[in-house]
Amino acid sequence: MREFSDFLRHNYGYVAIATFKPGKFPEAQRLFEEAVKTYTKGFKGAYLLQKPNTDEGIAVILWEKLEDMEENQNETHEKILEKMKHLFASPPETNFYELSTEIKP
Template sequence: MQEFSDFLRHKCAYVAIATFKPGKFPEAQKLFEEAVATYNKGFKGAYLFQKPNTDEGIAFIIWEKIEDMEENQGETYQKIMGEMKHLFASPPETDFYELSTEIKP
């Protein structure tokens, strides 16, 4: 049976908005997919959007709670992020958002 406190908990999203060096989006996408494949506890889904005909993207990674994201940043994840660093045209803007509304079909 679910506890009442479970209903008070809200999923959160780590959001990163980035511009990559010209032609580097496909490489960044591959590394994003590799990093996401390392996630487990608390991971609820990931989305990577690309603005058409540009090297601009937005990543949404959904977590049960922020602490779960921190627990999933192991050695393999850190290595992948290190490989991705040189692909950015400038440092990405990042932030956390709490889910306030969820509408499913």
Template sequence: MPEFLDFLKHKFAYVARAEFKPGKFDEAEQLFEKAVSTYKDGFKGAYLLQEPGTDKGIAVILWESAEKMEANQSEALQDIIKQMTPLFAKSPATNFYEVVSEIQPDEE
């Protein structure tokens, strides 16, 4: 029964949509990877998406729960965010979502 209950637990996703100053996406990518490396308990994965040919992107960070995400807010993370802030062309739009459906490909 515990496996079934684990199956019913949903992940949560922190999503940030951002546009960086011209030519700054690569630097932002390095800082994103550095920030993600600070995450520990409750972290379930991360994606950084870039709109081809632009400095626009979307970051998706998956968490076990909102509480686990909050618990990972560290001084090291805040320092990285301070380094990233001047790279933005404008403030990013952020939201927090519950992952209600996750479909994995069939393995053959």
């Protein structure tokens, strides 16, 4: 049974907004999926959104705690991110957000 304090805890989201070089979104998507598969502790889900007919995207990765994201950084993850660097048209804008509302169907 969940404790009352569990309902007061909020998940966190890492959000990256990026534009990729022309035609590079599919490769970035493949590498994103590869990186996400390495996540374990505290990982709550991931979404990759693409603006139709563009190479613009938004990645959202949900974590139980911010520290969980840091704990999931490892050599494999870093190698995948290194492969992704050359795909960006400009550095992505990144930030962390606290999940304040969650509505499920």
